Structure formats: C-alpha cells, structure tokens
Amino acid sequence: MNNKKNFNPDKDFYWLAFFSFLLFVVVIIAFYREANPEWKKYQREFKNYLEENISPESASAFEFSVKQLWLPELNKVDRCISCHLGYDQPNLTEAPEPYAAHPDILPHSVLKMGCTICHGGQGFALKKKDAHGEVEHWEEPMLGAKLAKKYGFESEKILMQMNCNTCHRRDEDLTGMEMINLGKNLLTQKKKCQTCHIIDGKGGKLAADLTFIGDKPAERFDFSQIKDKLIESERPLSVLSWHFEHFMNPKAVVPDSKMPYVKYTEEEAWALAMLMMSWRSVSLPVMLIPEEKREEVPPPEKKLEKRKLSIVEWGKELFESKGCSECHTIGGGVEVGPDLIGITKLRDIQWLRKMILDPEKMEQTDPLAKKLYQEYEETGMPTEELTLQEVEAIIKYIESFNKESN
Ligand code: HEC
Ligand code: HEC
Ligand code: HEC
Ligand code: HEC
Ligand code: HEC
Numbered sequence: 001m002n003n004k005k006n007f008n009p010d011k012d013f014y015w016l017a018f019f020s021f022l023l024f025v026v027v028i029i030a031f032y033r034e035a036n037p038e039w040k041k042y043q044r045e046f047k048n049y050l051e052e053n054i055s056p057e058s059a060s061a062f063e064f065s066v067k068q069l070w071l072p073e074l075n076k077v078d079r080c081i082s083c084h085l086g087y088d089q090p091n092l093t094e095a096p097e098p099y100a101a102h103p104d105i106l107p108h109s110v111l112k113m114g115c116t117i118c119h120g121g122q123g124f125a126l127k128k129k130d131a132h133g134e135v136e137h138w139e140e141p142m143l144g145a146k147l148a149k150k151y152g153f154e155s156e157k158i159l160m161q162m163n164c165n166t167c168h169r170r171d172e173d174l175t176g177m178e179m180i181n182l183g184k185n186l187l188t189q190k191k192k193c194q195t196c197h198i199i200d201g202k203g204g205k206l207a208a209d210l211t212f213i214g215d216k217p218a219e220r221f222d223f224s225q226i227k228d229k230l231i232e233s234e235r236p237l238s239v240l241s242w243h244f245e246h247f248m249n250p251k252a253v254v255p256d257s258k259m260p261y262v263k264y265t266e267e268e269a270w271a272l273a274m275l276m277m278s279w280r281s282v283s284l285p286v287m288l289i290p291e292e293k294r295e296e297v298p299p300p301e302k303k304l305e306k307r308k309l310s311i312v313e314w315g316k317e318l319f320e321s322k323g324c325s326e327c328h329t330i331g332g333g334v335e336v337g338p339d340l341i342g343i344t345k346l347r348d349i350q351w352l353r354k355m356i357l358d359p360e361k362m363e364q365t366d367p368l369a370k371k372l373y374q375e376y377e378e379t380g381m382p383t384e385e386l387t388l389q390e391v392e393a394i395i396k397y398i399e400s401f402n403k404e405s406n
Contacts, residue, residue: 038127039082040064046085046099054091066126069114073285073385078114078123080131113288118163119143150236151270158274165278168290182268183275190262207259214280225253243273283387286357315397322384324394330401336379338372344399356391358383 043064051059068079086092087102087110095101102110105118116123121142125131133141141147143159153159161180168174173181187193194203197210218239223230226245230237242253247269250257264272304314319325327336344352347368355362355369359381362369373380386394 039066042083042098043085049095049099053095069110071112071114074114074117074288076114076116076123078116079126080115080119080121080123082126083128083131084115116140117166118160120160120163147236150234151240152235162274162278165275166280166282167284167288169279171290179267179271179274180278183271186264186268186272187275191260196259210276210279212279212281214277222254225255240273240277243276244269247272283389285385285387289388311393311396312400315393315395315400318386318390318394319397322386322390322394323382327379327381330398337376337381340398341401344395345402349395352395353388353391355381356394357386357388 043062047059047062050062066079067081067085068077069081070077081087084098084102086095086099089101092099092101108118114123115121119142120140121133121144122131122140128134131142132144132146134146143156143163145156148154148156148159151159157176158179161177164174164177165180168177168180171177172184187199193199193210196204196206197208198205199210201211216239221239221242223237223242226242227237229245230241235241246253246259247262247264248266249261250259251261304311307314309317328338328340329335331339331341333339347355351366351368354366359369360383363373363380364370
C-alpha cells in the first residue's frame with residue numbers, strides 16, 4: 001500500500017513528540033488554572049495585607065476557601081465574600097477594595113440579606129466579571145460605579161435605591177433613598193398617576209396596572225422610537241432608559257400615547273423611572289419586611305395568574321405543604337391543635353396574622369395565645385417562615401369554609 005511506502009519513522013517521531021509536548025503543556029495550564037482560580041489570587045493578596053497591616057496571627061488564621069452567605073429563605077447563595085473578604089471586619093475600614101470593611105448598613109445585616117439583594121450582580125459567580133455582571137446583556141448587572149457612570153450618575157448609591165425600594169415600597173421618606181423619595185412624591189403631584197393607572201389595587205383603568213411594572217421584561221417595550229437617540233447619547237439601551245425617555249415626553253416614545261406630557265426635570269424623570277423599576281413582585285421572608293408596613297403587602301395576583309391558581313387554592317396548597325394540616329382540621333374536629341373552622345369570625349384579623357406568622361412569640365407575649373397554649377397542654381405551634389402573602393392566602397382558605405357552611 002501507498003501508506004507504507006511513505007512511512008518515514010524519523011519525521012513521524014518528531015511530530016508525535018511535538019504533539020505530546022503540546023498536550024502536556026495544555027494539561028499543565030489547565031491544572032494551574034484549576035488550582036489558581038481568580039478568587040484565590042485575591043485571597044493570597046488579602047493574607048499578605050493582613051500580615052503587613054494587621055497582625056501575623058490574623059494572617060495565619062486566614063484559610064483559603066470559597067466563602068459564601070447561604071440564604072435559604074431568599075433562595076440565594078452569595079459568594080461575593082470570596083473576594084470581598086474584609087466586609088465584616090471593622091478594623092479594615094482603611095483597606096483597599098475588595099478587602100475593605102463594609103460601610104455601616106445598620107439596621108440591615110448582611111448575614112440575613114447577603115449582598116446581591118442591594119447591589120445586584122450574580123451572587124453565585126466566582127469571577128469578578130461575571131459576579132459584577134459586566135458581561136454584555138447580563139440579566140442582572142451589578143448596580144455599581146461603572147453602570148452608574150453610563151447613566152451619568154455620580155455614584156452607584158443612586159442606582160441601588162431601586163433595590164432598596166423592593167423592600168421599602170411602603171415607606172415614604174427614608175435616608176439613603178432620596179431619588180425614590182422624590183419619585184414617590186411625584187406620584188400624587190402634577191398629573192396624578194392613579195387617575196389613569198391602578199397602583200396597589202387603587203386607581204383608574206384607562207392605562208396599564210403599574211403595581212408590578214418592574215417585572216415587565218425588556219422584550220415587551222418598544223424601543224424603536226428612541227433607539228438611535230440612546231445609542232447616540234451613549235446611554236444604555238435599557239428599560240430604565242425607556243422609562244426616563246417616556247416620562248420626559250411620552251409621545252416621543254409611544255407616538256399615539258394618551259399619557260399627558262408633564263414638564264419634569266431630568267432628575268424628576270429619573271426618579272420616576274427608578275421607582276417604576278423598583279416595583280417588582282418579590283416574596284420576602286417576614287423578617288426582611290420593614291416592621292409597621294407588614295399588613296400592606298399587595299397580594300401576588302400576577303404570580304397566581306401565571307399558575308392559574310386562585311388565592312384560596314394557593315392557601316389550600318400552603319395549608320398542606322407548610323404542615324398546618326398535620327395538626328389542624330377545618331371543620332373536622334380538634335386534633336393536635338384546635339379546629340380552625342369559623343376562626344376568622346371568632347378572632348381579630350390582625351391577631352390571626354400574628355398568630356400564624358410568629359406563634360412562638362405570641363405564646364409568650366399575647367394573653368389569648370398564652371391561654372390557648374395552656375389549654376392545649378403546651379404542645380405549642382411551630383413558627384414557619386411564611387411571607388405575609390402566604391399568610392393572607394392561608395387565611396382566605398380558612399375563610400372559604402365559612403361560606404360553604406352558610
Ligand atoms: C473574583 C473576585 C470578586 C468577586 C467574586 C466579587 N468582587 Fe466585587 N470587586 C472585586 C474587586 C477586585 C474590586 C475592586 C474594584 C474593581 O476592580 O472593580 C471590586 C469592587 C466592587 C465594588 C465597588 C466598585 C464598583 O464597581 O461599584 C462593589 C460594589 C462590588 N465589588 C460588589 C460586589 C458584589 C455585590 C459581588 C457579588 C455579586 C462581588 N462584588 C463579587 C472583586 C470581586
Ligand atoms: C442593605 C443593603 C446592602 C447590603 C445587604 C450590602 N451592601 Fe454593600 N453597600 C451598600 C451601600 C448603601 C453602599 C454605599 C455606602 C456608602 O458609600 O456610604 C455599599 C457599599 C459597598 C461597597 C463599596 C463601594 C464603593 O464605592 O467603595 C462594596 C465593595 C460593597 N458594598 C460590597 C458588598 C458586599 C460584598 C456585600 C455582601 C457581603 C454587601 N455589599 C451587602 C448597601 C448594601
Ligand atoms: C431585603 C429587604 C431590605 C432591603 C433590600 C433594604 N432594606 Fe432597609 N430595612 C429593611 C428592614 C427589615 C428594616 C428594619 C426596620 C423595620 O423593621 O422597620 C430596614 C430599615 C431601614 C432604615 C431605617 C428605617 C427606620 O425607620 O429607622 C433605613 C433608613 C433603610 N432601611 C434604608 C435602606 C436603604 C438605603 C436600602 C438600600 C441600600 C435598604 N434599606 C435596603 C429591609 C430592607
Ligand atoms: C391621563 C392618563 C394618564 C396619567 C395621569 C398617567 N398616565 Fe401613564 N400611561 C397612560 C397611557 C394611556 C399609557 C399607555 C401609552 C404609553 O405607554 O405612553 C401610559 C403608560 C405608562 C407607562 C408604561 C406602561 C407600560 O406597560 O409600558 C408607565 C410606566 C406609566 N404610564 C407611568 C405613569 C406614572 C408614574 C404616572 C404619574 C406620574 C402616569 N403614568 C400618569 C396614561 C396616563
Ligand atoms: C405541631 C402542631 C401544629 C402545627 C404544625 C400548626 N399548628 Fe396551629 N396550633 C397548634 C396548637 C397546639 C394551637 C393552640 C395554641 C398553642 O398551643 O399555641 C394552635 C393554634 C392555632 C391558631 C389559633 C387558633 C385559635 O383558637 O385561635 C391558628 C389560627 C393556627 N394554629 C393556625 C395554624 C396554621 C395556619 C398553621 C400552618 C402554617 C399551623 N397552625 C400549624 C398546633 C399546630
């Protein structure tokens with residue numbers, strides 16, 4: 001055969017040797033990269049920093065590892081602290097980023113909240129570019145200094161207010177949320193939005209319900225009228241920019257818009273745009289909902305709509321999945337706990353909410369709950385992590401039995 005004739009032992013040997021060597025180099029590089037991920041570089045630097053600036057003991061106590069805040073109630077794992085290593089160490093206020101102590105955020109606690117709930121970004125990522133969401137069209141960019149600059153803001157603190165307001169929606173005037181405060185004031189000035197829009201269940205039906213406008217995805221906004229303008233001004237092609245342009249002049253964005261033109265300053269238009277972005281439907285554990293406002297969380301109609309569930313059906317699902325049905329019946333008699341039939345007529349609604357949210361606290365502090373606790377031979381009712389929306393759904397479910405027995 002031809003092949004055999006062409007066989008040249010010398011030449012082939014060199015090729016083989018060459019490729020083996022190449023493979024070897026690739027393997028070595030792969031090993032090196034595996035053993036030296038980006039976060040480790042920062043951790044090594046951090047250790048050196050401790051050694052030189054704090055104390056040799058603190059340096060030797062530091063161990064290399066992926067570090068994370070696990071927040072099961074929020075369904076989040078934030079690994080930002082694999083690089084942001086000094087966040088909880090008050091003696092590191094002078095350290096350079098990413099090693100500096102976090103500025104004071106009391107009364108919030110990163111142990112309960114993690115990082116991304118305020119900053120945005122990708123909590124699970126371990127490379128800076130991914131974590132900070134600097135990748136083009138990343139779904140959750142970090143509301144950081146770079147992004148703020150693109151919008152022309154002097155500091156990232158301005159953009160972050162959008163995230164602050166997912167929890168503080170019901171608060172009127174909070175320090176650190178000046179833009180959002182301004183936006184909230186504008187809702188009832190000049191042209192009242194609720195003449196035409198529903199917000200939190202109240203308002204006119206001339207235009208879209210805005211309660212969760214922050215969830216509306218970018219694909220459903222029409223950018224055709226403003227695309228060129230945004231590209232020219234080098235502002236991001238984003239929903240935030242859409243809202244800004246729309247408040248500056250509705251007809252410039254939606255040519256046949258019936259939304260009235262109001263002469264807003266740029267600052268006012270940004271404030272309203274940010275407020276719109278912050279109106280998202282997020283389920284938060286009760287402990288993260290600011291105190292007095294707990295009663296007013298709007299019901300999660302949108303989510304239920306998606307799942308084709310009524311609030312009562314959702315309540316039934318929760319009653320079973322959260323363990324209530326293990327101890328309670330509704331109309332089937334006393335078991336471990338009282339029969340809950342008619343309980344919504346018997347008890348004050350606020351009392352019921354508190355009893356379901358935090359029974360262990362109630363058993364200690366509330367006279368009626370104390371009495372029940374003794375009556376039921378101190379079995380006690382366990383505290384479940386429930387959101388207020390979930391509690392409302394459970395109450396609606398229990399209530400639905402009243403109507404049946406009428
Ligand atoms: C792989 C390491 C690494 C990870 C992971 C990381 N960072 Fe950073 N971060 C840095 C470094 C380094 C800096 C210093 C400034 C710079 O280079 O951007 C920094 C700077 C920052 C800044 C200040 C600068 C700015 O752009 O506003 C913020 C805020 C920040 N990080 C937040 C986060 C959050 C939130 C997470 C988690 C989602 C995170 N970082 C994850 C390395 C990291
Ligand atoms: C309650 C909201 C909140 C949480 C939670 C939070 N931060 Fe911050 N963070 C802020 C605010 C507000 C600032 C700006 C503070 C200032 O400049 O006074 C800030 C500043 C920073 C900075 C410095 C930015 C700069 O410009 O120098 C870094 C880095 C940072 N945070 C990282 C983190 C990391 C990592 C976590 C999680 C361990 C975290 N943050 C959790 C609100 C928060
Ligand atoms: C995950 C929910 C959450 C986020 C995000 C959040 N907060 Fe809070 N905030 C709370 C809770 C809970 C309290 C506790 C106060 C209470 O129970 O009334 C609080 C308290 C405060 C207070 C004190 C209020 C008072 O009445 O004394 C201020 C000011 C504040 N937050 C500002 C901010 C700012 C600014 C941000 C964004 C950087 C932010 N919050 C982000 C949940 C949140
Ligand atoms: C006179 C009635 C009217 C008033 C008052 C009004 N709007 Fe509108 N709005 C509309 C109409 C009609 C549309 C749909 C056409 C458009 O997008 O411009 C709209 C659209 C919007 C949209 C885009 C909704 C989407 O899903 O695309 C937002 C956001 C919005 N309005 C916010 C506000 C806010 C905030 C205020 C108060 C400051 C306000 N509007 C006042 C009539 C009104
Ligand atoms: C381990 C058993 C147990 C579980 C699980 C349980 N409960 Fe209870 N529940 C009790 C007992 C016992 C009482 C009587 C008061 C006490 O001991 O604290 C009670 C009291 C109540 C009351 C007050 C009744 C009255 O007479 O005013 C309500 C309402 C209630 N439970 C609802 C719920 C809901 C909703 C759930 C699920 C989220 C739930 N319970 C889960 C045992 C339980």
